[in-house]
Amino acid sequence: MDDFLAARSQMALSLGFHIIYACIGMVMPFFMAVSHYKWLKTNKEVYQHITKAWSKGVAIFFATGAVSGTMLSFELGLLWPKFMEHAGPIFGMPFSLEGTAFFIEAIALGFFLYGWNKLNKWFHWFTGVVVGVSGLASGILVVAANAWMNSPSGFEYVNGQYTNIDPIKAMFNDAWFTQALHMCLAAFTATGFAVAGVHALMILKKQYVDFHYKAFKIAAAFATVCALLQPISGDISAKDVAKRQPAKLAAMEALYQTEKPAPLLIGGIVDEKNKTVSKAIEIPGALSFLAHGNFKAEVKGLDQIPENEHPPVAITHYAFQIMVGLGTLMLLLSLVYFFILWRRKSVLKTLWLLKLFVCAIPLGYIALEAGWVVTEVGRQPWIIYGIMRTKDAVTPMPGIVWSFYLFSAIYFSLSIIVIFLLYRQIKMVPILYHSSAKQNTEP
Amino acid sequence: MEYVVITFLCLSILLYFLLGGADFGAGIIELFTSKKNRGKTRHTMHQAIGPVWEANHMWLIIAIVILFVGFPLIYTTMSVYLHIPLAIMLIGIIARGTAFVFRHYDAVKDNMQELYNRIFIYSSFVTPLFLGIIAGSVLSGRVDLAANNFVDAYIFSWLNWFSVSVGLFTTALCGFLAAIYLIGECKTAEDKKRFIKKAEYMNVAAVIFGAMVFFSAAIEKVPLINWVIYNEVGLVSVSLASLSLVLLWYLLLKGKTKILRVLAGFQVTMILIAISYAHFPNFIRLKGGEVISLYETIGPEKTIQSLGWALVLGSLLILPFLGYLFYKFQQKEE
Numbered sequence: 151m152d153d154f155l156a157a158r159s160q161m162a163l164s165l166g167f168h169i170i171y172a173c174i175g176m177v178m179p180f181f182m183a184v185s186h187y188k189w190l191k192t193n194k195e196v197y198q199h200i201t202k203a204w205s206k207g208v209a210i211f212f213a214t215g216a217v218s219g220t221m222l223s224f225e226l227g228l229l230w231p232k233f234m235e236h237a238g239p240i241f242g243m244p245f246s247l248e249g250t251a252f253f254i255e256a257i258a259l260g261f262f263l264y265g266w267n268k269l270n271k272w273f274h275w276f277t278g279v280v281v282g283v284s285g286l287a288s289g290i291l292v293v294a295a296n297a298w299m300n301s302p303s304g305f306e307y308v309n310g311q312y313t314n315i316d317p318i319k320a321m322f323n324d325a326w327f328t329q330a331l332h333m334c335l336a337a338f339t340a341t342g343f344a345v346a347g348v349h350a351l352m353i354l355k356k357q358y359v360d361f362h363y364k365a366f367k368i369a370a371a372f373a374t375v376c377a378l379l380q381p382i383s384g385d386i387s388a389k390d391v392a393k394r395q396p397a398k399l400a401a402m403e404a405l406y407q408t409e410k411p412a413p414l415l416i417g418g419i420v421d422e423k424n425k426t427v428s429k430a431i432e433i434p435g436a437l438s439f440l441a442h443g444n445f446k447a448e449v450k451g452l453d454q455i456p457e458n459e460h461p462p463v464a465i466t467h468y469a470f471q472i473m474v475g476l477g478t479l480m481l482l483l484s485l486v487y488f489f490i491l492w493r494r495k496s497v498l499k500t501l502w503l504l505k506l507f508v509c510a511i512p513l514g515y516i517a518l519e520a521g522w523v524v525t526e527v528g529r530q531p532w533i534i535y536g537i538m539r540t541k542d543a544v545t546p547m548p549g550i551v552w553s554f555y556l557f558s559a560i561y562f563s564l565s566i567i568v569i570f571l572l573y574r575q576i577k578m579v580p581i582l583y584h585s586s587a588k589q590n591t592e593p
Numbered sequence: 594m595e596y597v598v599i600t601f602l603c604l605s606i607l608l609y610f611l612l613g614g615a616d617f618g619a620g621i622i623e624l625f626t627s628k629k630n631r632g633k634t635r636h637t638m639h640q641a642i643g644p645v646w647e648a649n650h651m652w653l654i655i656a657i658v659i660l661f662v663g664f665p666l667i668y669t670t671m672s673v674y675l676h677i678p679l680a681i682m683l684i685g686i687i688a689r690g691t692a693f694v695f696r697h698y699d700a701v702k703d704n705m706q707e708l709y710n711r712i713f714i715y716s717s718f719v720t721p722l723f724l725g726i727i728a729g730s731v732l733s734g735r736v737d738l739a740a741n742n743f744v745d746a747y748i749f750s751w752l753n754w755f756s757v758s759v760g761l762f763t764t765a766l767c768g769f770l771a772a773i774y775l776i777g778e779c780k781t782a783e784d785k786k787r788f789i790k791k792a793e794y795m796n797v798a799a800v801i802f803g804a805m806v807f808f809s810a811a812i813e814k815v816p817l818i819n820w821v822i823y824n825e826v827g828l829v830s831v832s833l834a835s836l837s838l839v840l841l842w843y844l845l846l847k848g849k850t851k852i853l854r855v856l857a858g859f860q861v862t863m864i865l866i867a868i869s870y871a872h873f874p875n876f877i878r879l880k881g882g883e884v885i886s887l888y889e890t891i892g893p894e895k896t897i898q899s900l901g902w903a904l905v906l907g908s909l910l911i912l913p914f915l916g917y918l919f920y921k922f923q924q925k926e927e
């Protein structure tokens with residue numbers, strides 16, 4: 151592995167882990183706020199227990215999200231100094247606002263976790279909401295910064311110089327809204343399904359069913375509604391990418407030749423050497439429709455893009471297939487769930503549905519990672535699309551390979567401990583919360 | 594607006610040193626506590642820093658964001674030539690933050706606790722050590738942009754007497770700040786006594802390492818003496834720091850703890866001013882006498898404008914909320 155590949159891998163690894171920690175940390179507070187609200191309104195103790203149990207998860211994920219985020223703010227410079235030297239002043243605006251949002255989130259979390267019985271109960275609830283809102287704001291701002299790399303704006307690039315810099319324009323670049331919307335819905339869907347699935351599993355195991363069923367309903371509500379909205383956001387994104395980054399769209403669909411009308415490929419094996427795709431299911435004209443809203447429109451293929459500006463086609467294509475495929479599965483599961491609710495059948499007795507939810511635990515996160523691969527790998531070979539190549543941005547320091555190995559080990563062991571902790575938390579739920587007599591007042 | 598941005602940069606570095614430093618120090622205190630008292634120390638510490646520790650570390654993020662948005666050349670020079678100590682510091686930050694949370698949120702208290710504790714105390718020691726080394730290296734004049742081999746460019750830029758002395762000095766100061774902070778958070782007189790002892794030890798260590806910083810500065814030809822003695826502000830602040838040291842010992846021995854915190858904060862602030870005032874606005878001293886200055890590398894005007902506004906508005910939201918957090922979770926004596 152050469153240093154350039156090591157640097158890219160380390161960045162991918164750090165972001166790949168951070169994205170999951172951060173999504174859980176930004177979505178769970180909303181679940182928590184709902185159940186907290188129900189506790190304050192209905193006075194049913196089980197809602198207080200759910201809130202407290204979830205808050206422990208939030209504390210764990212906020213801390214891992216915060217430290218891995220701190221790591222990233224340094225890693226941008228450690229691995230891509232040439233990029234940061236020029237891009238810092240242009241796309242720094244969302245980061246400076248994110249600093250504020252993140253700070254507020256940390257303060258609010260301090261109030262929330264340690265505020266039981268110490269604060270006015272509605273102020274306490276409010277601090278929980280602030281955790282969620284500022285977390286979500288942080289997420290949107292960071293995605294806006296990433297969107298700038300896909301759709302650079304707010305400056306002029308003349309003779310290798312970056313002039314006429316306007317950080318506000320850079321922040322509100324063309325891609326920020328579509329990317330942020332898609333990311334937020336993905337975060338809610340993925341975390342919702344993961345949380346709902348874990349509670350479904352505990353229901354199937356017949357452990358403290360009242361607790362787990364109420365928790366399941368809150369998480370499932372968020373997950374299913376967002377899974378239904380996600381295709382709309384996906385469609386907006388696809389049309390946007392077709393306009394701004396034709397190379398990325400062509401790679402997503404492994405479209406080597408420009409076609410009019412262009413078919414949509416489902417699955418298939420990409421042969422990068424011979425520039426062909428075999429064994430794919432073709433839907434005639436569908437790509438033209440998805441990209442341009444017209445079944446007969448022309449879609450630009452990779453043949454119209456200089457060879458040295460092609461992204462890796464196979465990875466982008468496969469990742470895109472995984473994302474869309476899993477998204478569709480979650481959409482179907484949501485429809486089934488709504489159907490069951492509509493027919494007023496008891497979810498608790500529909501065991502197969504609960505089992506499906508258990509199977510869906512990892513789907514959202516796999517789709518999320520795949521989607522992130524599509525946007526990042528699809529942007530290559532550029533770090534700033536059309537302006538700066540990734541290989542020109544990498545640090546001159548040799549030996550990044552070792553740093554990659556080291557941080558891989560750290561991230562993997564961290565994740566193992568986090569999973570271990572969650573497993574213990576979930577296992578202890580009946581003991582910590584079941585009998586009101588043994589009530590636990592610890593936060 | 595550039596003054597606003599630079600003020601915020603200095604402020605966030607100072608606050609990170611005081612608050613984040615006290616926070617790291619808590620782990621250092623735990624490291625130097627006898628096994629039998631560790632449980633008690635841990636309890637006091639958790640009560641005291643649990644609600645505020647994440648907020649304390651946000652100052653680092655603010656400082657780093659100001660650097661990479663407003664002063665990209667300083668940020669990238671540090672990232673390239675101080676890659677190794679930065680990476681070690683980051684590992685420390687990751688290990689410490691997660692271990693602190695894990696030991697509290699592990700639902701089963703078994704021998705995993707011992708693992709979390711170990712990671713926590715050692716990373717609490719390593720992180721400020723390397724933060725200090727990084728700060729020392731920025732001043733050391735060892736960062737060599739023309740170096741043509743790995744060792745000169747990426748190792749000796751930070752591995753030298755001066756940087757290491759500053760690292761040790763920083764670590765001792767963190768321990769000292771933590772001890773002073775914890776004195777005010779104790780619930781029993783016995784705990785209080787223990788932390789007063791700790792504060793005394795840490796203070797002695799800080800004085801010793803402080804002297805080492807001056808000696809090593811002479812060895813490495815860092816004009817520290819000139820900055821401190823031949824500059825009025827430097828001289829005044831170092832004198833005030835020394836005076837407050839005397840007062841501080843008097844109060845410690847008398848067991849008067851109320852104003853200790855303010856005094857310790859004041860003392861550390863004076864030390865930072867003494868070291869940096871004459872050097873300002875230069876930031877990084879390079880090998881061969883060149884410097885990278887804040888004024889010369891500041892980003893384009895519009896960037897600084899918007900960064901300044903973001904910081905002003907952000908602090909209007911953050912500071913009252915943060916102040917209330919500290920006020921609300923102040924431990925009361927029983």
